[in-house]
Amino acid sequence: MSVALIIPTRNAGAHLERLLPALARQTLQPDEFLVVDSSSRDDSVARLRGAGARVEVIEPSQFNHGGTRRWASQQVAADVLIYLTQDAIPATPDTFARIVGALHGEPDIGVAYGRQLPHADAGLLGAQARRFNYPPVSRTKRLVDAGELGIKTCFSSDSFSVYRRDALEAVGGFPEDVIGSEDAYVAARMLLSGYAVRYAADAEVHHSHDYRLLEEFRRYFDIGVFYGRERWIGEAFGAASGEGLRYVKAELQAVLAAGALWRVPEVLLRTAAKLLGYRIGQGERYLDVGLKRRLSMFPGYWK
Incomplete structure (x- = not known):
């Protein structure tokens, strides 16, 4: 089994002081490390290349939440694809190992997503959003759970997730052109095709926003x-x-x-x-x- 780590970036410098050491500490190191950078104006590209990443630079106008992730998946050969955003910081050295383990915990799981903990400086409502969407208990979701969970059945998050390549390709991959929610799109396609979605509460990253x-x-x-x-x-x-x-x-x-x-x-x-x-x-x-x-x-x- 080979593993690729894929991170879309743009002006990621403010996060790299925490992100790069957290990546270096992982007990499971990816076989491929691909960054797709939307023409950062800071030193992100140089720092990421210095950390061992292959960095492909695109124009900001070329970026699409679905299309860019689809293109990135075609640039690597790995069987397992970890997607991370630049502001999602692995919380423990075993974060990657645990999310990949969750992906292979049951034979029908096509995608697994991890628990997002609020950043240390998160506000009250930003922290509450993480607690609501990312509880401390893991769960595998299948189509039969839609009666109980409703739209939450296909909830997933590419801020930190991992895909089986064969399952991703079986459902057509990421959509070429969406404004966002490409993670819910793929999870829904997988569920309708007989795959399961795994929420891995023990695979943790720090990631939160305080929206105005x-x-x-x-x-x-x-x-x-x-x-x-x-x-x-x-x-x-x-x-x-x-x-x-x-x-x-x-x-x-x-x-x-x-x-x-x-x-x-x-x-x-x-x-x-x-x-x-x-x-x-x-x-x-x-x-x-x-x-x-x-x-x-x-x-x-x-x-």
């Missing part, structure tokens, strides 16, 4: 665009509304538990921004391209 209100709106606009275009996912696994309500309740409980009652209006305002962004994103076909660029967190997608 407008960023929340833009992020959910993009999510709405994705699910509006890929309606087959909702038809197969159900709508996201029930999961969204559960998330809001968990946020409110976290705010109250922290004694931050004054943040309840903020939670409600953020929820309204997310819902509005999502709804507008689903109807994006009626909007001017220039407006979509201004609404999106990924304006380069709108060519």
Whole structure:
């Protein structure tokens, strides 16, 4: 079994002080280490090459969350593909070994994703988002679980995940052109094709974001665009509304538990921004391209 590590980067310098030592400490070292860099303006390329990575530089306009990962998978020969983002820092020396072990724990697993812990400086809501989506208990998800889990069945995250190449190719690989959520796309295809998705809670990285209100709106606009275009996912696994309500309740409980009652209006305002962004994103076909660029967190997608 051969393993490739693939990391898309752009101006990653702020993260490399933590990322490169964490990669060097891994007990499982990849046979191939590929970085696809979107023309960084800092010293990312030189530092990553110095750490032993093969770095392929592309124009920022060429980057696509699905298409770039698809292209990267075709540049390596390994049987197992670990995908990591530049701001996801392996938490232990066994992080890679554990995620690869999880991938091979059951014969039908096609993709496994690890647990994301909040960064040490994460805010209350940023940390709560990690706790909600990445619990301490591992689970294997199959199509039969859709009645229980709904849209969460195909939840996965390419911030830290690992794919069996044969399973990835069997479902057509990453989509060529998506605004994001390529991980959910592939997981859904795998589940519908009889593969399982594994959540490996013992394979941990530090990865979190403290989004501002407008960023929340833009992020959910993009999510709405994705699910509006890929309606087959909702038809197969159900709508996201029930999961969204559960998330809001968990946020409110976290705010109250922290004694931050004054943040309840903020939670409600953020929820309204997310819902509005999502709804507008689903109807994006009626909007001017220039407006979509201004609404999106990924304006380069709108060519």
